[in-house]
Amino acid sequence: MVVEGHDRPTRPSAPVTDPTAAPIAVALRGITKTFPGVLANDHVDLEVRRGEIHALLGENGAGKSTLMSVLTGLYQPDQGRILIGDEAGRLRPVTIASPRDAIHLGIGMVHQHFKLVPTQTVAENVILGMDGVPFVLDMATVEAEVAALSERFRMPVPVSAYIWQISVGEQQRVEILKALYRGAEILILDEPTAVLTPQEAAEVAATLRALAAEGKAIIFISHKLDEVMTVADRVTVLRKGRNVATLDVAATDKHQLAELMVGREVATTIDKDDVEPGPVVLRIDGVVARNNRGIVALKDLSLEVRAGEILGVAGVAGNGQRELTEVVTGLRRAEQGTVTVDGDDLTDRAPVRFIDAGVSHVPSDRLGRGLAGNLPLADNMAMKAYRRPPIAAGPMLRRDRMRAFAVDLIERFNVDTPGPDTPARNLSGGNQQKAILAREITAGTRARERGRRPVLIAAYPTRGLDVGAIEDVRSHLLRQRSDGTAVLFISEELDELMMMSDRIAVLHGGEVMGVVTPAETTIEELGLMMAGEMRR
Amino acid sequence: MNLPYRITLEKRLDTPRIVLWLVPVVSILIALAFGAIVLAFAGANPLEAYGQILTGAFGSLTAWLDGQFYAVSETVVRTVPLILTGLAVAVAFRMRFWNIGAEGQLVFGGVFAAWVALFLPGVIPGIPQTPWVYLPLMALAAVAGGAIWALIPAFLKAYLEVDEIITTIMLNFVAILTYQYLFTGPWKDPEGQGFPGSALFPEFTWLPRLTGRVTLGLVLALAAAVVVWLVFDHTKLGYEIALMGENPEAARYAGVNRASIIIVVMVLSGGLAGLAGFTETAGISHRLQQGLAIGNGFTGIIVAWVAKLRPGWIVVVAFLLSALFVGGDQLQISMGLPASIGAFFQGMILLFILGGDVFTRYRVKITRRPAAVAVEV
Ligand SMILES: Nc1ncnc2c1ncn2[C@@H]1O[C@H](COP(=O)(O)OP(=O)(O)OP(=O)(O)O)[C@@H](O)[C@H]1O
Numbered sequence: 058m059v060v061e062g063h064d065r066p067t068r069p070s071a072p073v074t075d076p077t078a079a080p081i082a083v084a085l086r087g088i089t090k091t092f093p094g095v096l097a098n099d100h101v102d103l104e105v106r107r108g109e110i111h112a113l114l115g116e117n118g119a120g121k122s123t124l125m126s127v128l129t130g131l132y133q134p135d136q137g138r139i140l141i142g143d144e145a146g147r148l149r150p151v152t153i154a155s156p157r158d159a160i161h162l163g164i165g166m167v168h169q170h171f172k173l174v175p176t177q178t179v180a181e182n183v184i185l186g187m188d189g190v191p192f193v194l195d196m197a198t199v200e201a202e203v204a205a206l207s208e209r210f211r212m213p214v215p216v217s218a219y220i221w222q223i224s225v226g227e228q229q230r231v232e233i234l235k236a237l238y239r240g241a242e243i244l245i246l247d248e249p250t251a252v253l254t255p256q257e258a259a260e261v262a263a264t265l266r267a268l269a270a271e272g273k274a275i276i277f278i279s280h281k282l283d284e285v286m287t288v289a290d291r292v293t294v295l296r297k298g299r300n301v302a303t304l305d306v307a308a309t310d311k312h313q314l315a316e317l318m319v320g321r322e323v324a325t326t327i328d329k330d331d332v333e334p335g336p337v338v339l340r341i342d343g344v345v346a347r348n349n350r351g352i353v354a355l356k357d358l359s360l361e362v363r364a365g366e367i368l369g370v371a372g373v374a375g376n377g378q379r380e381l382t383e384v385v386t387g388l389r390r391a392e393q394g395t396v397t398v399d400g401d402d403l404t405d406r407a408p409v410r411f412i413d414a415g416v417s418h419v420p421s422d423r424l425g426r427g428l429a430g431n432l433p434l435a436d437n438m439a440m441k442a443y444r445r446p447p448i449a450a451g452p453m454l455r456r457d458r459m460r461a462f463a464v465d466l467i468e469r470f471n472v473d474t475p476g477p478d479t480p481a482r483n484l485s486g487g488n489q490q491k492a493i494l495a496r497e498i499t500a501g502t503r504a505r506e507r508g509r510r511p512v513l514i515a516a517y518p519t520r521g522l523d524v525g526a527i528e529d530v531r532s533h534l535l536r537q538r539s540d541g542t543a544v545l546f547i548s549e550e551l552d553e554l555m556m557m558s559d560r561i562a563v564l565h566g567g568e569v570m571g572v573v574t575p576a577e578t579t580i581e582e583l584g585l586m587m588a589g590e591m592r593r
Numbered sequence: 594m595n596l597p598y599r600i601t602l603e604k605r606l607d608t609p610r611i612v613l614w615l616v617p618v619v620s621i622l623i624a625l626a627f628g629a630i631v632l633a634f635a636g637a638n639p640l641e642a643y644g645q646i647l648t649g650a651f652g653s654l655t656a657w658l659d660g661q662f663y664a665v666s667e668t669v670v671r672t673v674p675l676i677l678t679g680l681a682v683a684v685a686f687r688m689r690f691w692n693i694g695a696e697g698q699l700v701f702g703g704v705f706a707a708w709v710a711l712f713l714p715g716v717i718p719g720i721p722q723t724p725w726v727y728l729p730l731m732a733l734a735a736v737a738g739g740a741i742w743a744l745i746p747a748f749l750k751a752y753l754e755v756d757e758i759i760t761t762i763m764l765n766f767v768a769i770l771t772y773q774y775l776f777t778g779p780w781k782d783p784e785g786q787g788f789p790g791s792a793l794f795p796e797f798t799w800l801p802r803l804t805g806r807v808t809l810g811l812v813l814a815l816a817a818a819v820v821v822w823l824v825f826d827h828t829k830l831g832y833e834i835a836l837m838g839e840n841p842e843a844a845r846y847a848g849v850n851r852a853s854i855i856i857v858v859m860v861l862s863g864g865l866a867g868l869a870g871f872t873e874t875a876g877i878s879h880r881l882q883q884g885l886a887i888g889n890g891f892t893g894i895i896v897a898w899v900a901k902l903r904p905g906w907i908v909v910v911a912f913l914l915s916a917l918f919v920g921g922d923q924l925q926i927s928m929g930l931p932a933s934i935g936a937f938f939q940g941m942i943l944l945f946i947l948g949g950d951v952f953t954r955y956r957v958k959i960t961r962r963p964a965a966v967a968v969e970v
């Protein structure tokens with residue numbers, strides 16, 4: 058990185074384009090960052106003004122997270138400069154050698170994968186790792202402060218609860234509060250709404266607006282074009298590590314943005330084959346289960362999914378979706394009721410029984426459950442295939458075949474990675490998701506070859522994917538449906554549910570409020586059922 | 594701190610091969626330099642002392658030319674149990690199961706092997722009294738002894754979530770006291786004239802010697818290293834162990850049964866430690882006596898850790914550490930330095946190697962601070 062030393066005069070930079078605009082808060086100039094075998098950022102420029110919400114768009118692996126990691130001191134750029142502006146818009150070059158430097162410069166970040174400590178409380182996480190924390194802590198004061206902050210920005214959090222006990226939406230708020238508590242003036246959010254419900258996302262949008270109105274500069278990464286159009290003031294598009302364009306949101310539209318991102322026209326509608334649903338494959342009957350906090354999360358829940366059918370599950374996150382996916386994959390005990398797969402009663406059997414029975418599972422928590430980040434991609438892709446030939450040979454493991462299996466999946470599912478030996482954590486968020494999908498769909502195909510009727514439990518499978526990849530995933534799911542897989546499809550996006558599902562079950566408070574077909578319902582009606590105000 | 598420069602650590606994305614090699618070598622050199630200072634304070638000439646360690650551990654050129662390999666063979670003798678305990682620890686640590694109990698498991702392996710040697714001929718006289726039958730029986734008994742001892746913490750962890758660090762440490766004491774009770778009490782040699790120890794094992798239960806005091810135990814230890822390497826890299830079990838170690842929740846999701854893999858891993862780990870009890874009793878002491886619990890189980894932790902849990906490296910590191918022990922003993926004899934000097938060097942080397950590891954994971958960057966008020970427009 059080029060750093061201005063004591064002895065060298067600083068070069069004047071290009072003048073601010075619009076003198077009437079707000080002063081620049083931060084500018085990245087010509088940032089280049091390479092990883093072994095990957096050019097993640099190639100001379101990227103980005104300028105963000107005070108009071109602005111600046112969206113950063115790009116395909117999975119375009120280099121968005123990397124660029125932000127450079128800005129927050131997690132990575133050192135190979136080339137390029139970072140400049141921070143003062144109130145008058147005068148820029149000064151800075152070196153950001155560590156996240157601590159970033160915090161001192163008022164840069165706060167909410168990462169794509171949260172960095173909270175599950176075994177500590179909300180308040181403890183907020184002050185964790187801060188400078189100047191006294192050795193003996195008065196937790197009551199800290200909790201009061203955190204509560205006040207959460208009040209001020211209308212982000213309710215249970216301050217004394219443990220992280221593992223709270224929902225993903227709440228964890229998200231904790232991350233934002235953490236940055237604000239440290240006095241962030243430049244706030245970066247990496248896909249903040251990917252894991253949120255539409256309502257929660259709207260709340261975050263309102264919070265961001267409020268923060269921007271206070272003069273904070275906000276950089277906001279998202280794959281949701283609607284959201285970018287409503288929340289952001291300006292947008293910068295990256296493709297394959299390079300700048301494509303920076304535009305005023307008012308002067309563009311979704312189609313143009315999608316095209317700039319992907320470099321081609323993106324289909325917004327999908328063709329759905331007519332599939333005659335077969336027999337019931339997954340049957341959930343009167344299931345009662347508790348969540349991690351010991352509270353009953355599924356109350357006498359019954360559902361059926363047929364072969365060749367996509368049963369959508371709508372609902373605000375935290376209304377039993379997680380427990381539902383766990384009960385039907387053997388990961389959580391059902392206190393009452395039964396789970397049958399293709400006629401076999403598998404209630405409370407071990408996860409491996411469900412895998413053998415052909416139940417695949419795209420979990421909502423990628424790095425927590427879906428992947429072992431430090432292990433090579435090949436090992437991760439074999440998680441459902443290593444027990445059987447060709448990868449297994451008796452008790453032995455054929456590493457060569459495991460690798461070939463991964464290479465094949467990488468190819469067929471367009472996973473962007475230097476190779477199967479790369480640790481899974483080095484993949485971009487969207488590509489991790491693609492890798493999991495590839496593995497689970499393949500597991501279903503192999504189960505079919507063994508004469509099973511596969512079931513696919515897909516929790517938020519398009520979360521964090523770019524528009525092109527979403528299209529791919531949807532067509533993969535539809536192909537599964539055509540092949541006779543019973544698909545349980547959990548999503549928070551009602552448009553997506555309406556488009557993909559044959560029937561939609563609405564969850565509220567651990568109960569099914571009704572099962573409807575997309576043809577005979579409306580988004581408004583689904584919304585009412587999700588809020589628990591209507592049953593059908 | 595107003596220096597214009599500043600030193601920061603940056604995480605390496607990939608570590609060049611040369612760094613992987615250089616860092617441990619430099620770490621050891623620095624440890625030796627520190628050791629030299631301590632030796633000087635102890636009133637010894639460091640160079641002479643290091644020379645003594647080398648000849649003590651490996652012998653001298655003149656001795657070799659005479660065909661005398663006593664020193665190096667003693668080093669190999671000490672290497673054998675360290676390989677086995679190093680492997681035992683590595684198997685458990687790979688799953689992040691912190692088995693600190695290899696010492697007790699080794700001792701129990703020795704006790705079980707001793708029982709076979711001392712009492713089985715009397716209990717079942719029909720068994721042919723040849724090494725071909727008795728040695729495998731003793732080895733199996735030792736594996737069973739170590740495994741049973743390891744199963745206690747395994748069950749406690751698997752079914753009751755009891756922390757394994759505490760249970761494995763505590764069980765060491767129980768094992769050592771039990772074994773001391775046995776050879777000073779019920780198993781004490783009646784013809785030993787008060788000597789604390791069991792009777793000598795019958796000769797058909799002695800491990801055959803290859804050269805010097807080096808026994809077939811060496812072959813056993815090397816074979817065990819190959820087996821552990823195979824398990825780690827080329828079996829489903831090894832895959833599951835790594836998955837459990839990296840992310841237990843992902844392992845559960847992939848269908849790994851947590852309780853049974855904990856039990857299998859501890860049977861393996863305890864069994865390997867128990868095998869060290871077999872090589873030491875059947876190969877070296879030929880009786881149950883003081884000297885079985887001399888810390889090989891604990892040194893095994895150092896071996897495994899320095900070798901980064903890799904079986905091939907465990908063999909190398911075990912040999913080098915035992916050279917330090919044997920060479921350190923030599924120092925005691927020839928230069929009158931305390932016997933603990935070998936352990937002291939081991940501690941130093943471990944400390945520096947673990948500390949040096951920072952440099953394989955991070956890169957040191959010296960950056961110039963930017964000018965405080967360089968303003969652009
Ligand atoms: N630590 C790393 N080591 C090696 N390669 C990496 C590392 N981090 C990122 N990459 C690679 O750099 C490229 C850009 O990744 P980045 O995470 O910035 O993408 P992204 O735009 O945030 O994508 P997504 O929308 O999927 O999150 C990808 O090809 C990725 O595989």
Ligand SMILES: [Mg+2]
Pocket residue numbers: 121122123169247485486487
């Ligand atoms: Mg990203």
